[in-house]
Amino acid sequence: MMWPSIALLTFVTLQRLGELVIARRNTAALLARGGREVAPEHYPVMVALHAAWIIGLWLLAPGRPVQLFWFLVFMGLQALRLWVLATLKDRWTTRIVILRGAPLVSSGPYRFLRHPNYAIVIGEIATLPLAFGLPVYAVVFSLFNAAILHVRIKAENAALESAMILK
Template identity: 40%
Template structure:
């Protein structure tokens, strides 16, 4: 079960990187400007390290699936609905990088009607719930803290870029 769940999320991340690269080419062709390039490699590294730590903690400490596994998995899968709703709402503008097309309109449809950064909320939930599926508490705590720090940097950078270059 562990490898099925982890494999799903690793494949999801790899597919998202492919989609992000494709979207990056499209929006750069219409004048997108990149922000936060200096912190981007750290974010990618953090996400890669998350899976390595999760695998390591689960394997080295012989972690078992949680007795709440099914409940946590159902909630985790529900967050994926929000993830894809957010990604589809942004369409070509969705990316793992901060790419802003000057004078474009801020997207205010889908979950963006209620939350400014719904995908970041999903990622925060994932970084807690995926490890909790397998009682990997060290990974859950460590990467929740690292992600909190990363989101402070990233959201501040993103908001500054959006406010400077987009139309409300």
């Protein structure tokens, strides 16, 4: 039965494409308000990683059974993702854009973690392949994701500190 895996992959693909539209709009608005993009050189690598992750799943997962436990974990992460987007509103973007003088968001999931969106992405990169019974795929992409997040979080923290946003 292929439809459950195809439906899940379609959902994730459309979600990511929709988020790119939102991110572009928010980035443009932040830049128009005087925001400054930081460390743009890693962005194409991050986009390529996420595109390869989804494309690879489209090649490997159709027709594979969807494991209920990992599917439910993944869907729980989607609820958390929506919480992040709702908390950040027009400040959510896939790029690192610093708006000098804007207060650091400390509500919603940001009360508990400095970078909840990255924690969610870590979970997603691992759990979606696991939902399709692809543990090696989950590990490989988790390692690549860890490498890009190391670069990204370091750049973001430095930018926030230099903008005197962090305490």
